[in-house]
Amino acid sequence: GSPSTPTTAPAPRQTFPVQPTGTSSSGASYEVATKNFDVVVATSGPCWVQVTTSTSSVPLVSGVQQAGKVLTFPADGTMTVEVGSSAVIVGVTIKGKSAFTDVPKVVPFTYTFVAS
Numbered sequence: 001g002s003p004s005t006p007t008t009a010p011a012p013r014q015t016f017p018v019q020p021t022g023t024s025s026s027g028a029s030y031e032v033a034t035k036n037f038d039v040v041v042a043t044s045g046p047c048w049v050q051v052t053t054s055t056s057s058v059p060l061v062s063g064v065q066q067a068g069k070v071l072t073f074p075a076d077g078t079m080t081v082e083v084g085s086s087a088v089i090v091g092v093t094i095k096g097k098s099a100f101t102d103v104p105k106v107v108p109f110t111y112t113f114v115a116s
Contacts, residue, residue, distance in 0.1 A: 018092050018100035018113075027110035030092070030100065032075070035115040038093045039079045041071045045087030048108075054078035081111040 015033070022029040041049055043065045050062040054077035061071060067087070073079065081090050083104055090111050091101040102111070 016099075017094055021114070026106060026108065027112065028102075029112040029114065031114050031116045032092060032094070032099075033116050034094055035075065036094070037075045037099070037113070037115070039073045039075065039081060039113060040089075040091040040093055040098075041065070041069075041073075041081060041083070042089045042091070043067055043069045043085075043087060044089070045085060047088040048082075048084030049088065050080075050082040052080045052082075054080075075113065075115060077115070079113040081113075082108060083111075084108045 017033040019031050020028060021031050039051065041051065043049070045067045047065055048063065049065050049071070051060040051071070051073055053060065056076070060073050065071065083090065084107055086104050086107055089101055089103055092099045092113060
């Protein structure tokens with residue numbers, strides 16, 4: 001048998017589902033290309049975390065999270081994540097796949113995720 005050469009389709013243009021839309025010294029804003037996403041906060045050490053949505057006046061979580069916690073919040077409007085330590089990874093997952101992760105360079109730091 002002769003070796004078969006796989007046919008490759010042209011690569012789709014790379015699009016990133018989470019795009020930065022603005023940064024400041026203490027925060028960053030991102031546009032997410034879907035309304036159905038989860039915000040994930042994973043702590044590697046004790047970290048103050050507050051997560052709020054544009055649809056509720058009450059924070060989803062507010063307080064010090066211990067090391068090793070993974071908090072997942074389904075998006076509900078604009079999601080705001082405030083962190084008080086760099087012992088944390090803030091991420092976005094879309095359909096269970098990681099689309100964005102970041103470790104804050106300065107603290108406190110505020111992430112804002114807006115559904116497009």
